[in-house]
Each structure stands twice: as C-alpha cells, then as structure tokens.
Amino acid sequence: MSEININMTVNGQKIEASADPRTLLIHFLREDQNLTGPHIGCDTSHCGACTVDMNGMSVKACTVFVGQANGADIVTIEGIAQADGTLHALQEAFRQHHGLQCGFCTPGMITRAYRLLQENPSPTEEEIRYGISGNLCRCTGYQNIVKAIQVAAEELSVKEAAE
Amino acid sequence: MIPGSFEYHRPSSLADAVGLLSSLGDDALLVAGGHSLIPMMKFRMAVPEHLVDLQDVKSLKSISLDSGQISLGAMVTQAEIILSDELHVACPILREVSYQIADPQIRNLGTIGGNVANGDPGNDMPAIMQVLDATYILTGPDGEREIAAREFYESAFFTARQDNEILTTIRFAAPAAGHGSSYVKQKRKIGDYATAAAAVIVTMSGDTCASASIGLTNVADTPLWAENAASLLVGSSLDGETIKAAADAAKAITDPADDGRGPKDYRTHIAGIMVQRAIANAVDRAK
Ligand SMILES: Cc1cc2nc3c(=O)[nH]c(=O)nc-3n(C[C@H](O)[C@H](O)[C@H](O)COP(=O)(O)OP(=O)(O)OC[C@H]3O[C@@H](n4cnc5c(N)ncnc54)[C@H](O)[C@@H]3O)c2cc1C
Ligand code: FES
Ligand code: FES
Numbered sequence: 001m002s003e004i005n006i007n008m009t010v011n012g013q014k015i016e017a018s019a020d021p022r023t024l025l026i027h028f029l030r031e032d033q034n035l036t037g038p039h040i041g042c043d044t045s046h047c048g049a050c051t052v053d054m055n056g057m058s059v060k061a062c063t064v065f066v067g068q069a070n071g072a073d074i075v076t077i078e079g080i081a082q083a084d085g086t087l088h089a090l091q092e093a094f095r096q097h098h099g100l101q102c103g104f105c106t107p108g109m110i111t112r113a114y115r116l117l118q119e120n121p122s123p124t125e126e127e128i129r130y131g132i133s134g135n136l137c138r139c140t141g142y143q144n145i146v147k148a149i150q151v152a153a154e155e156l157s158v159k160e161a162a163e
Numbered sequence: 164m165i166p167g168s169f170e171y172h173r174p175s176s177l178a179d180a181v182g183l184l185s186s187l188g189d190d191a192l193l194v195a196g197g198h199s200l201i202p203m204m205k206f207r208m209a210v211p212e213h214l215v216d217l218q219d220v221k222s223l224k225s226i227s228l229d230s231g232q233i234s235l236g237a238m239v240t241q242a243e244i245i246l247s248d249e250l251h252v253a254c255p256i257l258r259e260v261s262y263q264i265a266d267p268q269i270r271n272l273g274t275i276g277g278n279v280a281n282g283d284p285g286n287d288m289p290a291i292m293q294v295l296d297a298t299y300i301l302t303g304p305d306g307e308r309e310i311a312a313r314e315f316y317e318s319a320f321f322t323a324r325q326d327n328e329i330l331t332t333i334r335f336a337a338p339a340a341g342h343g344s345s346y347v348k349q350k351r352k353i354g355d356y357a358t359a360a361a362a363v364i365v366t367m368s369g370d371t372c373a374s375a376s377i378g379l380t381n382v383a384d385t386p387l388w389a390e391n392a393a394s395l396l397v398g399s400s401l402d403g404e405t406i407k408a409a410a411d412a413a414k415a416i417t418d419p420a421d422d423g424r425g426p427k428d429y430r431t432h433i434a435g436i437m438v439q440r441a442i443a444n445a446v447d448r449a450k
Contacts, residue, residue, distance in 0.1 A: 044205070045202060046354055057242070059271055067173065067216065068218065112267075
C-alpha cells in the first residue's frame with residue numbers, strides 16, 4: 001500500500017513524515033516521533049492511557065489513523081510542561097497530592113485534565129469525575145487524581161487572576 | 164492490534180466522495196469518527212482495501228433549525244450535539260442521549276452519521292431516530308434519496324443503505340412545544356453499550372396523554388419502534404396500570420441476545436423497567 005505524507009504540528013513543532021496509512025496515531029507518536037509519554041493500555045478505546053490533544057480536543061490516539069490526524073495540531077504529555085522544564089500546575093498537583101501510583105495512566109490522565117480545565121476552568125467534583133470518565137486508573141481509586149485536578153484548577157485560576 | 168492494510172483517501176467534496184465510493188466499489192468503506200470502524204478493523208471484522216475519510220467534506224458539518232425542521236449533517240459529532248444550546252432547547256433528548264454515549268474522548272470524534280449508519284443494535288442514536296420519526300438522506304451516484312429511519316434497519320449491521328451511498332443528513336420535525344422526553348439506559352459502566360435502553364417522547368393535554376412515541380436500544384438485532392406500546396398511552400391519564408401495560412407491550416417485541424450484559428430474560432425485564440422510567444421522566448418534563 002502506498003505511504004502517505006504526514007504534516008502535523010506536535011507539541012508546537014512542525015513535523016513532516018511518511019507513514020503506512022494503517023499506522024495508528026499512537027504508534028506514529030511513540031515509534032516514529034519517539035514520544036513515549038502517551039501509553040498503550042487497552043488498545044481498544046477504553047482506558048484513555050493513549051489520550052492526546054488533537055485540534056483542541058481530547059482523543060484516544062489508539063483509535064485514530066495517522067492520516068485522520070494529518071494537518072492536525074497535537075499536544076502530548078511531553079508538551080505540557082514549560083520549555084524550561086517547569087511543571088504545569090496539573091503535573092505539580094499530581095506530584096504533591098499522590099495523584100499517581102504506578103504512573104501508567106498518568107500521561108493520559110493529565111493530558112485529559114489539561115483539556116478539561118480549558119473547557120471548564122472551575123469544575124465541581126462531579127464534573128471532574130465525569131470529565132475523566134474515559135480514563136481508567138487501576139491503582140489510585142481516583143480520589144487523589146480528583147483532588148489533584150481540583151488543586152490545579154484553583155492554582156490556575158489564582159494565576160489567571162494575577163495576570 | 165494493527166488493522167489490515169488499506170489506501171487512504173480524503174476527498175474534500177461530497178461529489179468526490181461519492182465518485183470515490185463508486186469507482187472503488189465494494190472494497191471501500193467510509194470513515195467518519197472511526198470509533199466503531201477502527202475497533203472492527205483491529206479485530207479484522209472489517210478489512211477494507213480503501214478508506215474514504217469524510218472529515219474534509221464541510222457540507223456534512225452543519226446543524227440547522229428552520230421553522231420547526233431540524234437537520235443534522237452526518238459529520239456532526241456527539242460532542243457538538245451536546246454543545247449546541249439551540250438544539251437542546253428544541254429537542255433536549257439529543258443532549259441527554261449523547262451524554263450517555265461512550266466517554267468525552269470518543270464523543271469528540273464519534274459522529275451522528277456514523278452512529279446511525281453503522282447498524283450496530285448497540286448504538287443509541289437509532290432508537291432516538293425511531294421516536295423522532297427521522298428521515299435519512301442518502302446520496303449516491305444517481306443522486307439523492309430519502310428513507311425513514313423506521314425503514315432503515317434490516318438486521319445487525321445490515322441497513323437499507325447501498326455500499327455506494329453516503330448518509331448526508333438526518334432530518335426530523337422538532338417535537339411539539341411543551342413535549343416531554345427522556346432516554347434511560349442501563350449499562351454496566353461508562354463507555355458500555357446498553358443492557359437495555361428506552362427513548363420516550365410524550366405530549367400532554369392537561370392530565371391526558373395526547374401523543375406518545377417509544378423506541379428501544381439493544382434488545383433486538385435492530386433498534387425498535389414500540390408502536391403498540393405507545394398507542395396504549397395515548398388518551399390515558401398515564402396511571403400506573405397503563406404504564407405497566409405499555410412496558411409489557413414493549414417487552415413483547417424484544418428479542419435480546421444472551422451475552423455478557425445478561426441473559427435474554429433479564430435484558431427483556433430491564434427493557435420494561437427502562438420504558439417505565441423513561442415514561443415517568445418524560446411526563447414530568449412535559450408541560
Ligand atoms: C469504547 C467505546 C464505547 C462506545 N459506546 C457507545 C455507546 O454506548 N453508544 C453508542 O451509540 N455508541 C458507542 N460507541 C460508538 C461510537 O459512538 C461511534 O463513534 C459511533 O458508533 C460511530 O460513529 P463514527 O463517526 O465513529 O463512525 P465510524 O466508525 O467512522 O463508522 C461506522 C460505520 O458507519 C459507516 N459510516 C460512517 N459515516 C457514514 C456516512 N456518513 N454515510 C454512510 N456510512 C457511514 C462507516 O463506513 C462504518 O461502517 C462506542 C465506541 C467505543 C470505542
Ligand atoms: S490504549 Fe487507547 S484507550 Fe486504551
Ligand atoms: S497510577 Fe497506576 S494505573 Fe493509574
């Protein structure tokens with residue numbers, strides 16, 4: 001099968017590549033772009049470990065063909081901290097509040113929460129739980145994940161008010 | 164799991180998409196959000212040689228409300244349905260059902276057209292289209308044709324759509340002002356298809372039910388329009404006995420599979436409960 005040319009923006013950088021059309025976005029990011037932050041958990045669109053931001057929306061990269069993402073603007077967990085390494089408020093809050101144990105779900109969880117807080121900057125606990133309902137965690141019982149997102153939401157709104 | 168090989172096409176107009184489907188024949192499939200198709204391709208239940216991606220066909224992206232007629236372009240996503248306040252005011256069951264489909268990530272890509280064209284009895288939108296008496300508009304090489312949603316579903320994954328036709332628009336009259344509606348779905352977890360689900364729309368005239376429509380999801384190999392069950396409600400005061408009789412009439416037309424969601428009898432039983440709850444909600448919401 002003929003390869004297709006891929007042009008997309010990944011974490012702010014323009015990239016060009018060619019790929020077999022059957023390549024899933026998650027494999028393209030992990031294997032071709034060496035962005036191994038987004039994980040493959042279930043490979044069946046259930047767990048959310050592969051969540052990335054595509055054109056300002058959270059999507060499950062295990063269920064998107066690379067061609068469908070052609071031309072898109074993609075953000076992965078690697079693009080969420082600042083360039084100098086300063087962690088995003090969500091990353092900091094997950095660290096401070098034990099929002100992770102094994103860490104397998106964490107890149108997807110934070111990438112989803114990153115978009116959720118842009119869609120809804122001050123979510124209720126229920127809205128957070130519903131907003132991350134496409135992301136599964138086998139370790140934490142979610143309690144500290146929800147707490148970390150709440151703390152990050154407060155941090156970000158304080159920062160916003162100061163600006 | 165890596166799906167089989169295929170050639171990828173991304174036409175930018177409906178005419179080009181129809182042309183591609185006709186010239187590529189049986190070996191081509193359309194891809195909208197891909198959230199039913201890609202899982203099937205991973206399992207090799209679908210092995211297309213060509214995929215025709217509709218994302219650049221912008222004419223399929225519109226939501227329009229015009230003098231009581233609602234038209235939804237096939238590529239409108241479930242997330243876009245949730246976000247449309249205008250749609251919510253005119254036809255609130257659409258937001259209610261969308262929130263019960265899969266999870267936020269999947270709703271961002273999953274489209275209404277893919278959901279109704281797929282033909283999977285587990286999809287939730289087709290039952291809504293039964294109660295709304297929607298019309299599907301299909302475009303093929305010979306032009307456009309219309310077909311009622313109530314005539315569209317033949318059996319699991321078999322519909323009245325020809326391989327070379329594209330579903331472009333879903334059209335229906337907005338339910339009457341003051342109507343009440345509800346979609347009640349039992350599922351094992353977020354992101355699961357229904358064990359059984361019921362859609363109900365009613366209008367009331369004082370304490371009497373003036374009109375009613377009932378649809379069912381995932382309790383047969385097609386979505387069901389429970390015409391007899393609904394007719395029992397019309398003219399009644401929706402007392403407990405009548406609601407129970409309507410639920411029994413709805414149960415009588417079900418034929419669910421025995422599967423991980425439960426044995427047949429259980430799922431039929433749940434269908435009856437979903438109908439009763441959806442009627443109660445719809446009546447509460449009717450003015
Ligand atoms: C984990 C998970 C859970 C889910 N849970 C639910 C659920 O609870 N309820 C529910 O309803 N759905 C559920 N879905 C399915 C989801 O809503 C799909 O997005 C939807 O069924 C199909 O829409 P799509 O745009 O993704 O279509 P695609 O997957 O792209 O296409 C589906 C089929 O329709 C055809 N098709 C697509 N568009 C058109 C068109 N315009 N004209 C003609 N044919 C077309 C395709 O060729 C394909 O055969 C779930 C999916 C996943 C992955
Ligand atoms: S790996 Fe994509 S949802 Fe689990
Ligand atoms: S921290 Fe282990 S899966 Fe979430």
